[in-house]
Amino acid sequence: MVIWREGGRRPLERNRALLERAKRVVPVCSQTFSKCPTQFVEHVSPNFLERGQGSHVWDVDGNEYIDYLMGLGPIILGYAYPAVDEAVREQLGKGSILSLAHPLEVEVSELICEIVPCAEMVRFGKNGSDATAAAVRVARAYTGRDIIACSGYHGWQDWYIGSTTRAAGVPEAVRELTCAFEPGDIDALHRLFREYAGRIAAVVMEPAGGLEPSKEYLEKARELTAEQGAVLVFDEVVSGFRIALGGAQEYFGVTPDLCALGKAIANGFPLAVICGRADIMSLFEEVFFSFTFGGECLSLAAAKATIAELRRQDVIEHIWRQGEKLRDGLNEISREAGIERNLYCYGMAPRTAMGFKDERGADWLELRTLFQQEVVRRGVLQSYGHCVCHSHSDEDVQRTLDVYREAIPICAAAIRRGDVAERLEGPVLEAIFRRP
Ligand SMILES: Cc1ncc(COP(=O)(O)O)c(C=O)c1O
Structure with a gap:
């Protein structure tokens, strides 16, 4: 294994040339905000990767990194994982999409009903945003109400992104229908139910986004939504197939009405899932959720193979173990350096987050930039x-x-020296959006 140290690093020449070309033809130079140049330190971090194998990736100049982004979450087994790629190759020989439904649609739906506690019926999408938008539409149809309460991140569609600062292009009339509350704050949810009495169609929440939630909080959200006649939707796009095979709902023993899944289900192939109670899901007989690639077979073959691997091996135990070592190890090093309040790792081990805070406890983007700069140049992405x-x-x-x-x-x-900003070799990283 060759991991370069700074001295052995190849310059990012091809990267720079590609970035210049991208600036001319690709708005934000990438298809995903989280991959765009404002998120990676210019001159130090690559912007383009050429290949991945297992847990490692290689940039277009041939530099190797241990990757902790994993394609932004889908890679649960590893890049180019043989059992999954073999299943996809086999399906490729039979067609990637056909003119009628494919048996894999039924098989993978049955697997999801076995694994995910709330799943009685299943439909597929391509991105997590398809699944959360479908949940919102069907919840509105089921309840006859219009307001959505949400906490966490739920994708690019109007109903959600309109509630953030990156709302350009979303009509005010749509923005007014979504109200956000802080994760973990059951009183805030109570307040919303009072403010919008009889109008909340759904509470859409990441059950395990960022900080680890308490089981009690999830139980109270479950009780409150049932009492108020609102649909409880768990957005398990990140936590599904990761915290536990059946997601956070299995881990915490709290079952929502509907659930959105995506990312890890097919180890990097584009598949998302909306599933849940049959009486709500059967409204999709009427509610429009229909698109050309919904039954695309390569991703379904990948999902079947991924689920088989997740069941066959101790994948979930392994990612918990490795995630704990990384989180606890980082925090110990930060403590030893005396900056544990400024720079720390938190959250559930299979997918942790990092805090970069100044002395007043506010987000410190310069420090985040410096940390990324120093780890990426040493081969950790x-x-x-x-x-x-x-x-x-x-x-x-x-x-x-x-x-x-x-x-x-x-x-x-x-x-200590007060020169965090001066040490940066590129512009400070930017927040993609904030809550207003
Ligand atoms: C919790 C959560 N929900 C929904 C989404 C949207 O998924 P996608 O980007 O696949 O549309 C994301 C994406 O990061 C997510 O993290």
């Missing part, structure tokens, strides 16, 4: 914490902690 997969080995974890042992003291020295 991470931006928000650790998204762990089955292929992250003990050696990867050890190597990553060694990198943190070099990078965190640099951050600590910069904080």
